[in-house]
Amino acid sequence: MSNVERLKNRLADFNALTSAVAIMEWDQQTYMPRGGAAARAEHVGILSRMAHEMFTADETQKLLEHAKGETRDGTDEQALIRVTQREMDLRTKIPASLVEEKSKLSALAHEAWMVARANNDFAGFAPYIEKMFDIARREAEYLGYKEDIYDALLDQYEEGATSADVRKMFGDLKGPNIQLIKDIKERGKPVDDSGLYGEWDERKQREFTEKLVKTIGFDFNRGRQDTAPHPFCTGWSVGDIRLTTRFKPYVGSAIFGSLHEAGHGMYEQGSPTEWDLTPLAGGVSLGLHESQSRTWENIVGRSKAFWKRFLPDLQTTFPQLKSYDLNTWYRSINKVEPSFIRVEADEVTYNMHILVRFEIETDLLKEKLKVKNLPEAWNAKYTEYLGVTPKTDSEGCLQDVHWSGGSIGYFPTYSMGNLLSYQIWNALRKDVGDTDALIEKGEFQPILSWLQKKIYSQGRRYTPKDLVMRVTSKPMGAEDYLAGLDAKYKEIYDL
Amino acid sequence: MSNVERLKNRLADFNALTSAVAIMEWDQQTYMPRGGAAARAEHVGILSRMAHEMFTADETQKLLEHAKGETRDGTDEQALIRVTQREMDLRTKIPASLVEEKSKLSALAHEAWMVARANNDFAGFAPYIEKMFDIARREAEYLGYKEDIYDALLDQYEEGATSADVRKMFGDLKGPNIQLIKDIKERGKPVDDSGLYGEWDERKQREFTEKLVKTIGFDFNRGRQDTAPHPFCTGWSVGDIRLTTRFKPYVGSAIFGSLHEAGHGMYEQGSPTEWDLTPLAGGVSLGLHESQSRTWENIVGRSKAFWKRFLPDLQTTFPQLKSYDLNTWYRSINKVEPSFIRVEADEVTYNMHILVRFEIETDLLKEKLKVKNLPEAWNAKYTEYLGVTPKTDSEGCLQDVHWSGGSIGYFPTYSMGNLLSYQIWNALRKDVGDTDALIEKGEFQPILSWLQKKIYSQGRRYTPKDLVMRVTSKPMGAEDYLAGLDAKYKEIYDL
Numbered sequence: 001m002s003n004v005e006r007l008k009n010r011l012a013d014f015n016a017l018t019s020a021v022a023i024m025e026w027d028q029q030t031y032m033p034r035g036g037a038a039a040r041a042e043h044v045g046i047l048s049r050m051a052h053e054m055f056t057a058d059e060t061q062k063l064l065e066h067a068k069g070e071t072r073d074g075t076d077e078q079a080l081i082r083v084t085q086r087e088m089d090l091r092t093k094i095p096a097s098l099v100e101e102k103s104k105l106s107a108l109a110h111e112a113w114m115v116a117r118a119n120n121d122f123a124g125f126a127p128y129i130e131k132m133f134d135i136a137r138r139e140a141e142y143l144g145y146k147e148d149i150y151d152a153l154l155d156q157y158e159e160g161a162t163s164a165d166v167r168k169m170f171g172d173l174k175g176p177n178i179q180l181i182k183d184i185k186e187r188g189k190p191v192d193d194s195g196l197y198g199e200w201d202e203r204k205q206r207e208f209t210e211k212l213v214k215t216i217g218f219d220f221n222r223g224r225q226d227t228a229p230h231p232f233c234t235g236w237s238v239g240d241i242r243l244t245t246r247f248k249p250y251v252g253s254a255i256f257g258s259l260h261e262a263g264h265g266m267y268e269q270g271s272p273t274e275w276d277l278t279p280l281a282g283g284v285s286l287g288l289h290e291s292q293s294r295t296w297e298n299i300v301g302r303s304k305a306f307w308k309r310f311l312p313d314l315q316t317t318f319p320q321l322k323s324y325d326l327n328t329w330y331r332s333i334n335k336v337e338p339s340f341i342r343v344e345a346d347e348v349t350y351n352m353h354i355l356v357r358f359e360i361e362t363d364l365l366k367e368k369l370k371v372k373n374l375p376e377a378w379n380a381k382y383t384e385y386l387g388v389t390p391k392t393d394s395e396g397c398l399q400d401v402h403w404s405g406g407s408i409g410y411f412p413t414y415s416m417g418n419l420l421s422y423q424i425w426n427a428l429r430k431d432v433g434d435t436d437a438l439i440e441k442g443e444f445q446p447i448l449s450w451l452q453k454k455i456y457s458q459g460r461r462y463t464p465k466d467l468v469m470r471v472t473s474k475p476m477g478a479e480d481y482l483a484g485l486d487a488k489y490k491e492i493y494d495l
Numbered sequence: 496m497s498n499v500e501r502l503k504n505r506l507a508d509f510n511a512l513t514s515a516v517a518i519m520e521w522d523q524q525t526y527m528p529r530g531g532a533a534a535r536a537e538h539v540g541i542l543s544r545m546a547h548e549m550f551t552a553d554e555t556q557k558l559l560e561h562a563k564g565e566t567r568d569g570t571d572e573q574a575l576i577r578v579t580q581r582e583m584d585l586r587t588k589i590p591a592s593l594v595e596e597k598s599k600l601s602a603l604a605h606e607a608w609m610v611a612r613a614n615n616d617f618a619g620f621a622p623y624i625e626k627m628f629d630i631a632r633r634e635a636e637y638l639g640y641k642e643d644i645y646d647a648l649l650d651q652y653e654e655g656a657t658s659a660d661v662r663k664m665f666g667d668l669k670g671p672n673i674q675l676i677k678d679i680k681e682r683g684k685p686v687d688d689s690g691l692y693g694e695w696d697e698r699k700q701r702e703f704t705e706k707l708v709k710t711i712g713f714d715f716n717r718g719r720q721d722t723a724p725h726p727f728c729t730g731w732s733v734g735d736i737r738l739t740t741r742f743k744p745y746v747g748s749a750i751f752g753s754l755h756e757a758g759h760g761m762y763e764q765g766s767p768t769e770w771d772l773t774p775l776a777g778g779v780s781l782g783l784h785e786s787q788s789r790t791w792e793n794i795v796g797r798s799k800a801f802w803k804r805f806l807p808d809l810q811t812t813f814p815q816l817k818s819y820d821l822n823t824w825y826r827s828i829n830k831v832e833p834s835f836i837r838v839e840a841d842e843v844t845y846n847m848h849i850l851v852r853f854e855i856e857t858d859l860l861k862e863k864l865k866v867k868n869l870p871e872a873w874n875a876k877y878t879e880y881l882g883v884t885p886k887t888d889s890e891g892c893l894q895d896v897h898w899s900g901g902s903i904g905y906f907p908t909y910s911m912g913n914l915l916s917y918q919i920w921n922a923l924r925k926d927v928g929d930t931d932a933l934i935e936k937g938e939f940q941p942i943l944s945w946l947q948k949k950i951y952s953q954g955r956r957y958t959p960k961d962l963v964m965r966v967t968s969k970p971m972g973a974e975d976y977l978a979g980l981d982a983k984y985k986e987i988y989d990l
Binding site: 012013015016017019020023024027031032033034035036037038039040042043046047050219220221222223224226236237238239240276277 | 734
């Protein structure tokens with residue numbers, strides 16, 4: 001047996017362990033009874049440790065070194081080695097003692113964050129932020145970076161992306177985006193979406209959203225949709241990808257949540273069968289993944305063409321929506337309204353929420369901002385970028401779970417996803433033609449096929465930056481995104 | 496750290512792996528999309544191998560040996576060592592090559608069995624039976640036995656039980672049981688249960704059965720019920736026990752299936768919290784486990800008192816049953832009718848199905864019966880014991896999955912469960928008093944508490960035979976069972 005084969009066998013064992021963790025976590029969010037929590041935590045902890053020990057064992061590292069000599073340039077095996085080496089670096093550069101320290105702090109910080117948010121008590125959470133950013137600085141030093149300490153952290157979530165990339169992105173975005181928000185607020189023709197809030201039968205919502213995601217191309221023979229408090233997508237093989245959705249008084253919550261997760265899901269379902277259960281399978285980065293969820297949620301799912309096709313079905317399902325004509329419905333689901341809460345933000349304001357977080361976590365990391373001054377800085381930026389000021393820290397800087405878990409450097413990938421969705425869509429339209437005409441007819445196959453061929457079927461073969469170049473012939477930029485928003489929202493708001 | 500502690504840690508790792516397999520298998524039967532099958536088989540195979548390798552590793556064996564010197568008589572730790580040693584023997588006495596041979600043959604034999612059953616083609620399955628019994632003989636020699644080769648196989652499923660025990664059991668049962676079947680057939684007042692077949696709304700069946708099993712004491716904070724093609728009970732901690740049920744044209748299918756699985760489930764939920772995730776947790780043997788499922792399904796669930804309490808609720812749920820009075824309903828759900836199919840058998844005929852299988856697998860094992868003569872022997876025994884003759888092998892000797900998987904020596908545990916259910920119930924009544932009065936009032940707590948205290952909370956601390964002696968003050972016998980059937984069915988059939 002070659003070393004490459006031996007390495008593959010070992011990676012298959014690793015994959016079985018991480019898949020066990022993934023299915024346990026899925027079950028925990030969907031079906032697990034309350035009493036199962038303690039044993040679940042124990043099992044997930046043990047299996048995660050086993051997976052980590054197996055992956056980072058001397059034997060695996062040796063196999064990886066030996067296998068390198070056996071692969072030829074441009075082959076899948078070489079890509080496999082590259083991706084495995086990256087994962088090895090991420091897992092071995094940080095000493096086990098720091099990993100453990102972070103893991104323990106995360107558990108405490110998560111608890112403290114929930115209490116602090118419930119009681120609007122920033123002071124109670126501040127010491128944990130302090131410690132978590134201290135850990136992040138040490139992590140970054142172990143991981144290494146060329147120019148900016150932030151790069152080391154960001155790279156964990158988006159291979160090759162740098163703080164400079166993010167600054168460039170927001171530099172291009174910031175002015176026009178803030179201006180658009182302002183124009184809409186001051187001169188836009190008002191949009192009333194109050195009719196979208198009410199009571200909606202859960203079973204009907206479930207059936208309608210399942211039909212929607214099936215129609216756009218999510219394959220229910222190789223996946224399913226369940227209910228969970230926070231929507232997510234997971235999976236453990238190209239033949240078994242799971243979506244979740246949730247039901248709220250806002251009728252769009254389930255609809256756009258399902259379309260969003262189906263975007264993630266179709267990306268995973270499009271991964272090549274022959275790479276299944278290996279590190280080459282699945283999405284290449286958080287940013288690229290998010291670009292696909294946002295494509296199906298926003299570019300397709302919030303288009304007029306889409307609702308020309310589906311509004312009649314929705315009105316049959318929920319007769320209380322019968323009074324909507326297409327245009328009123330289209331404007332309602334695209335209402336722009338600056339708010340304090342990121343997860344409820346519309347397409348236009350979303351990136352400004354991210355900008356606030358990026359600037360703040362950069363300043364905290366570099367100790368340019370003291371933790372005690374965080375709420376003040378947060379509120380000032382919300383006022384400047386979004387024109388609204390949170391009244392409490394609970395609806396301000398305590399709203400997100402990320403920092404309590406030490407996910408520092410994660411937020412920018414959301415904005416990258418937004419930008420990339422439009423950039424990729426424009427490349428798609430050059431090849432596929434009149435997408436509105438296809439969507440109106442409910443013909444999603446040409447769109448999905450293009451994305452499958454260009455992106456989904458590439459798995460993790462290329463780096464994210466390489467893939468963006470290959471697909472769109474240019475590096476990630478803000479121009480397509482800004483042009484897209486402008487065209488769409490100036491029409492909606494009659495600007 | 497003591498060797499006992501080290502052993503416990505290792506057993507916790509083992510438990511995490513077997514729990515991962517268990518949740519993957521549960522998911523496969525309940526929610527997994529079709530496309531997930533191949534990866535699931537791969538993952539379950541890898542995790543099962545890892546669990547086996549970890550359990551049987553030299554390091555575990557050494558820890559077990561060293562730990563033995565550290566435990567004192569009568570302690571939980573000593574029981575843990577005993578149970579672990581038994582598991583070690585079962586896993587290490589048979590060489591890996593034979594385990595692999597059996598595993599491969601099982602996969603092929605299962606496929607061949609499904610095809611043979613579909614086409615009524617015994618000859619197509621015969622070579623696999625031949626090979627499987629050959630493997631069983633070799634397994635038995637490796638496992639070892641004192642008197643009878645069958646003992647080695649039976650002991651895998653029911654610790655300490657012997658062929659002599661089973662022969663004694665059936666020797667006592669056979670005559671009176673066959674006579675009762677005959678009397679009912681020839682002189683019993685006919686029972687018509689045709690009104691129990693029809694179309695029953697699945698959601699209502701689900702809700703009704705959930706209410707039933709909740710009322711008898713299955714804790715939904717520490718468990719749940721889902722739908723599966725073949726009902727089963729599984730779990731991975733005392734706080735997370737899962738039942739499944741199914742919906743058929745026979746309204747009793749879901750009701751008695753749910754009560755049966757809830758009996759298994761409450762046994763598991765009653766295991767001591769401090770033994771959770773260790774080999775001491777859960778049911779002590781298949782026979783004892785089955786005694787509890789049969790208790791709640793038959794002794795409680797098919798009693799007149801039970802339906803005095805629940806028939807009005809059922810009739811509210813399914814108004815088409817409104818015409819039933821209590822007595823007619825009670826007689827309908829206890830209809831005795833010899834059939835060819837074990838899994839559909841009533842309480843009175845069930846053991847005769849098992850007797851057929853026990854006698855035949857004994858004769859095949861000892862090569863007193865040639866495989867080619869199996870169908871003939873099967874049909875002759877059905878005619879003699881049940882008064883019916885299968886018209887095809889598909890509804891005869893091809894009906895069960897067990898032999899294709901090499902589960903030889905398993906069947907008698909079903910009958911042991913039936914006998915023990917009545918024997919334990921009589922012991923319970925001595926302490927608890929008028930159980931009918933409690934059941935009528937829907938007060939199941941005194942019954943469940945007694946079973947919890949005497950059986951469920953004992954986990955695997957004692958051997959099955961010890962436990963039966965402790966609980967009922969005598970070894971397993973047929974007298975309580977026969978007396979119970981006589982009293983119940985002579986009244987129902989006016990004999």
